[in-house]
Amino acid sequence: MRVYNFAAGPSCLPEAVLKKAQAEFLDFAGTGMSICEISHRDKAFGAMVSETEALVRELLNVPEDYAVLFLQGGASTQFAAVPLNLMHTGKADYIVTGNFAKKAWQEGKIYGDAVKIGDSSDKTYTYIPDLDKLEYTPGADYLHITSNNTIFGSVYPEFPVTDAPLVADMSSEIFSREIDVSKFAVIYAGAQKNLAPAGVTIVIAKRELIQDPLKICPTMLQWKVQDENCSLYNTPPSFSIYMANLVLKDLKAKGGVKAIHERDVYKAGLLYDFIDESKLYKNNVEKKYRSIMNIPFVTGSDELDAKFIAEAKKEGLLSLKGHRLVGGMRASIYNAMPVEGVEALITFMKKFEKENA
Numbered sequence: 148m149r150v151y152n153f154a155a156g157p158s159c160l161p162e163a164v165l166k167k168a169q170a171e172f173l174d175f176a177g178t179g180m181s182i183c184e185i186s187h188r189d190k191a192f193g194a195m196v197s198e199t200e201a202l203v204r205e206l207l208n209v210p211e212d213y214a215v216l217f218l219q220g221g222a223s224t225q226f227a228a229v230p231l232n233l234m235h236t237g238k239a240d241y242i243v244t245g246n247f248a249k250k251a252w253q254e255g256k257i258y259g260d261a262v263k264i265g266d267s268s269d270k271t272y273t274y275i276p277d278l279d280k281l282e283y284t285p286g287a288d289y290l291h292i293t294s295n296n297t298i299f300g301s302v303y304p305e306f307p308v309t310d311a312p313l314v315a316d317m318s319s320e321i322f323s324r325e326i327d328v329s330k331f332a333v334i335y336a337g338a339q340k341n342l343a344p345a346g347v348t349i350v351i352a353k354r355e356l357i358q359d360p361l362k363i364c365p366t367m368l369q370w371k372v373q374d375e376n377c378s379l380y381n382t383p384p385s386f387s388i389y390m391a392n393l394v395l396k397d398l399k400a401k402g403g404v405k406a407i408h409e410r411d412v413y414k415a416g417l418l419y420d421f422i423d424e425s426k427l428y429k430n431n432v433e434k435k436y437r438s439i440m441n442i443p444f445v446t447g448s449d450e451l452d453a454k455f456i457a458e459a460k461k462e463g464l465l466s467l468k469g470h471r472l473v474g475g476m477r478a479s480i481y482n483a484m485p486v487e488g489v490e491a492l493i494t495f496m497k498k499f500e501k502e503n504a
């Protein structure tokens with residue numbers, strides 16, 4: 148039996164995509180081989196990677212002068228790749244709005260003067276600092292943000308506008324809203340939240356800004372080298388790229404990012420409206436910064452939270468336990484979560500509230 152999986156990542160994938168992958172698993176593109184067996188130098192494989200790149204470009208409207216890369220090492224490796232490719236003068240700004248943002252900043256400090264210009268830890272990361280009031284460092288090599296905070300459930304409704312190139316970790320929201328890529332220098336995202344199984348990380352980078360990586364930058368982390376080799380400098384995460392290909396085709400068939408965004412807003416609205424009207428559940432994120440992807444909530448009692456998670460599991464509603472830094476519950480409702488999954492969760496929440504009021 149399939150369950151509704153509310154995990155923050157790895158997370159659920161569209162069922163149609165899983166079935167398609169299953170159907171062609173033994174014979175990829177008429178090669179008589181599985182995608183997991185084929186050489187990454189095979190023509191059919193190269194065509195699949197090119198097609199995936201074209202889908203990313205089309206769905207996010209990526210300008211011509213940007214590289215689109217499929218890399219390994221997760222978003223966490225990009226925490227190092229960002230300074231190693233961009234920190235030319237040795238100073239960069241970071242806004243710390245959650246745990247991953249903090250890790251990115253700490254990684255940045257290994258390579259230079261990573262200045263924390265904003266921090267919302269005083270209220271357990273339940274808001275995004277006022278972007279107009281921050282003191283941006285003049286001449287900073289870049290400004291790094293985490294656009295959606297997976298653990299705390301907050302999101303940037305709009306993005307900072309500064310002279311420094313803007314770098315964004317969009318791991319937990321990429322392809323869930325339309326963005327103007329030309330406003331960013333670099334966007335990166337691990338796949339396992341909204342795109343594919345773990346293994347591939349997408350990097351979208353303005354080419355003119357990535358031509359001069361630091362001398363100490365490992366070859367594998369040089370975006371320029373990866374771009375020149377069409378992400379095939381070494382063996383790429385082939386299965387994950389293939390799955391991303393299927394997910395992106397599925398997304399395109401569903402009407403693209405604009406259409407999925409409307410559905411995501413609707414799904415999140417159902418859950419937030421219910422939580423806000425309920426006497427038992429509470430979401431602590433400031434309303435204008437609420438994520439439509441990750442929705443944490445608490446009952447106010449650790450005991451009741453544990454009971455909720457255990458009983459929800461029996462109803463086929465899985466992975467609702469909040470991150471250890473927040474406690475309580477968290478429903479991650481990425482693109483692949485059907486409306487029915489959110490409705491089933493709300494039905495269960497109502498029943499649980501009645502029984503435990």
Ligand SMILES: *Cc1c(COP(=O)(O)O)cnc(C)c1O
Pocket residue numbers: 156220221222223224247293295296297316317318319337338340
């Ligand atoms: C999950 C996540 C990461 C870490 O991704 P890995 O692929 O595990 O390295 C980084 N940033 C954000 C915003 C995330 O949600």
